[in-house]
Amino acid sequence: MTPIQLFDPASSTYTYLLADAAAREALIIDPVDEQLERDLAILRERGLKLVWSVETHAHADHITSAAALAEHAGARTAAPQGCNIGTAAVQLRHGDVLRFGGEELRALHTPGHTAGSMCFVWRGNVFTGDTLLINGCGRTDFQSGSAAQLYRSITEILFALPDETVVWPAHDYNERSCSTIGQEKRTNARVAGKSLAEFVKIMDDLNLPKPRRLDEAVPANLSSGLRHDAGGNDGVPPPAQGYAGNIPPQTAYEWWQKGDAVLVDVRSDAEREWVGFIPGAANVVWKQWPGMKMNADFDEQIRQAVPPGKKAVMLCRSGARSAHAARRATELGIESYNILEGFEGDPDENGQRGNRGGWRQRGLPWRQG
Template structure:
């Protein structure tokens, strides 16, 4: 049995995945990318499971929802964690590329994976990688705002995320088709955006042709999330 447990949670309004991770031995836990409107659900589950919440980790400054990080901190003695390249104010810990955070007996590796935004961070722990909006199942996050870069996305995925073993489980920040997880091997083989059969210049060209409206909560979410979700 793995010493780490993962529970995937979903916000139907924004199609956002939140992740609850905990160390079986110590019962210390963390949340990745909690949604403001789902905080009571998340905290109730943690209490039900008898866990001790230590951290809230964010993969990036979200544009489609407000993070629940500050609301959770107002209720629990936790530390808010962001990547060091986000420019966010008010976090307790800023992780550099390849820096390790301890959760009980587990090591969490932070990876600077820019592309969707300039400050995106993925987290690797015990055979799982949480890729936020950098790598989706059969896709990638948009790169047309918040310092996004198609070139950076391609490099983050192919030169960093794809370096992990093929059986590494990929947990994305969103999915709009009911898919919950993938593997590094599957994404290398079949991802239509950044599979290994796709050349970098083709990915950049394809992204440049896409026209998408900004998220409906962009003007509210981004300023709040630059302050850890404080409205």
């Protein structure tokens, strides 16, 4: 099985799509926001369900589409624990395993390019991010970088892999696609045959200009690609005092069926298409891509959707956006409630939703998009 290697010309970034052909489940590594439509199209064409969006580190040269893939395709996000990407659902540690179908991706903590950088092993392949490039390596002069740590990560962790392991880097600027551990041991100009002191001097003498998008990309990537200037960083749900209260999915369903409330689905259009929708719900988007911008027509649409005298019960994927929408509807004079756990619930670190689960896990009505 070979990974699907995708390329972003603007940043020379490689994105990798891995799939279990039998289960039709997939995982993506280092996706790029400007290539979102391309990646979604490939998933559709191949009939794949994206279950993980994974970062090797917080990038400085492009903005990730991780949050967009979570909303569009229902993927969970994962990132190295040491990178401070607080919006990632799973904070990865050395040795952690992510599963998709019957496949497993294993995390290796390889600090140096950044303090939290990770590489990922799948079958006979290693996805090296900016830690190890073809005939080179990532820079170490900013973002908590350390030449000494990078040397040890390459020589003690990556070079301990079998020589035939295929190396898939996050970047290449010379139209090369892959290498092997054995080849890099023998020929890598920065590392092969070099002592720690020699390597540190090479890195100290590079004097590279800072990445063009550094000031824009790093803050956005610490929020899984949610840009602060686009109003995309929702953070945690607001306090319950901002709306009437939080209710479980079953209660919301009962109110809706009795005619006491209107069920309002505030997820994006693409999210309902990919993940599933609830027949009969009022679809009033809270935020929409690109950039998760506010729906400028939300106020008008929610007033039209909820007749006077009825309550609004708000639903999103996990209960965060719907809390914000419930607060705004309350400000408009509508008695509004937030549905805890949302459509899918908030899985634990093993991907299990247990007994709490969201709307779909409770067996309440829904249909595939």
